[in-house]
Amino acid sequence: MAGILVIAEANEGALSSISGELLGAARKLAGEGAGTVTAFVAGSEALGKELIALGADAAIVDTNPALQGALAEVYLPAVQAALQQSGADIVLMGQTALGRDLGPMLAFALDTAVSMETVDLKYQGKLIATRSCYGGNARAEVSFKNAPAIATVKAKSFDALPADASRTGAVTTIDVAGEARIKILGVQKAESTGIRLEDAPVVVSGGRGLGDPSGFKLLEELAALLKGATGASRAACDLGWYPPSQQVGLTGKVVSPNLYIAVAISGASQHMAGMAGSKNIVAINKDPDANMVKVAKYAVIDDYRKVVPALIEEIKKLG
Numbered sequence: 001m002a003g004i005l006v007i008a009e010a011n012e013g014a015l016s017s018i019s020g021e022l023l024g025a026a027r028k029l030a031g032e033g034a035g036t037v038t039a040f041v042a043g044s045e046a047l048g049k050e051l052i053a054l055g056a057d058a059a060i061v062d063t064n065p066a067l068q069g070a071l072a073e074v075y076l077p078a079v080q081a082a083l084q085q086s087g088a089d090i091v092l093m094g095q096t097a098l099g100r101d102l103g104p105m106l107a108f109a110l111d112t113a114v115s116m117e118t119v120d121l122k123y124q125g126k127l128i129a130t131r132s133c134y135g136g137n138a139r140a141e142v143s144f145k146n147a148p149a150i151a152t153v154k155a156k157s158f159d160a161l162p163a164d165a166s167r168t169g170a171v172t173t174i175d176v177a178g179e180a181r182i183k184i185l186g187v188q189k190a191e192s193t194g195i196r197l198e199d200a201p202v203v204v205s206g207g208r209g210l211g212d213p214s215g216f217k218l219l220e221e222l223a224a225l226l227k228g229a230t231g232a233s234r235a236a237c238d239l240g241w242y243p244p245s246q247q248v249g250l251t252g253k254v255v256s257p258n259l260y261i262a263v264a265i266s267g268a269s270q271h272m273a274g275m276a277g278s279k280n281i282v283a284i285n286k287d288p289d290a291n292m293v294k295v296a297k298y299a300v301i302d303d304y305r306k307v308v309p310a311l312i313e314e315i316k317k318l319g
């Protein structure tokens, strides 16, 4: 057995961004000798073709409608069938609502182990996974005694490859689903206005140093001018100053924008875990020794109440 099985995810008929990122990771491993890449997805054959374009050598599409509820116990026998069909000895899935349950469930069923919160992967004759541990303060490299090696991969850990419509590969269908012991009574969408935090090219985040929730109004104004989104540290969210859905960090969203403006955020490791991949970091902080100032490309050392309004005025002048 050799090869990689990627568990792709789709939402309302469209592939989720984690699917492309997992295929980016799988292609890297394939380049290091891990074998061919098979992608599994629940939905239509068209999704299978999209997965081939994004880097899969073959795709297995499960057309059973029961999988649309994205319950791990319903997915389990389907993924086992895909694993058998593909002959893969590595399984990659997202650190998502589905992957968080499915990874351990699959590992238990197959008497193997799972690397959760995986942030990097390499293949050196066997899979080696790097994962966050100790609340994001350290990273551990793990390998696997048994096969298959299973990893749930954090969003934004790998880049998706550009879709290449000229790539070819077999798309096969299966119709397998487990029994659901959980009944979904309803689905409530999180309210969101404007650009999604995870997709925004610019993120302006605020922390406890804002002093009160009104500081976020300024940050929202700055973010809107830069066509970006507003995020927050956990401390600010825990104080009830900003919605938890906008929290950046280890236990929040992972973002990698072109520009991350951290306003009154100290730069704790758990916050950094969510934004360290940003291309350019700007810190606005009173404390020159704050960790965020140390990692930033540019820093303004002053009270944000002076800096942010001045920045807004200058940006407005640019038109």
Ligand SMILES: Cc1cc2nc3c(=O)[nH]c(=O)nc-3n(C[C@H](O)[C@H](O)[C@H](O)COP(=O)(O)OP(=O)(O)OC[C@H]3O[C@@H](n4cnc5c(N)ncnc54)[C@H](O)[C@@H]3O)c2cc1C
Pocket (backbone or CB within 6 Å): 135, 206, 207, 208, 209, 210, 232, 233, 234, 235, 236, 247, 248, 249, 250, 251, 252, 263, 264, 265, 266, 267, 268, 269, 270, 271, 274, 284, 285, 286, 287, 290, 302, 303, 304, 305
């Ligand atoms: C298991 C675990 C998971 C966690 N997950 C997350 C997570 O996902 N995301 C996250 O953010 N945190 C997370 N945390 C919390 C994290 O450890 C920090 O406590 C938190 O990030 C601190 O938030 P902060 O930077 O806003 O606040 P503080 O650390 O209090 O920093 C406030 C900053 O504001 C500056 N400041 C104060 N006043 C002003 C002013 N007027 N103008 C300019 N600057 C000013 C200060 O100099 C300071 O640097 C987690 C912790 C644990 C244990």
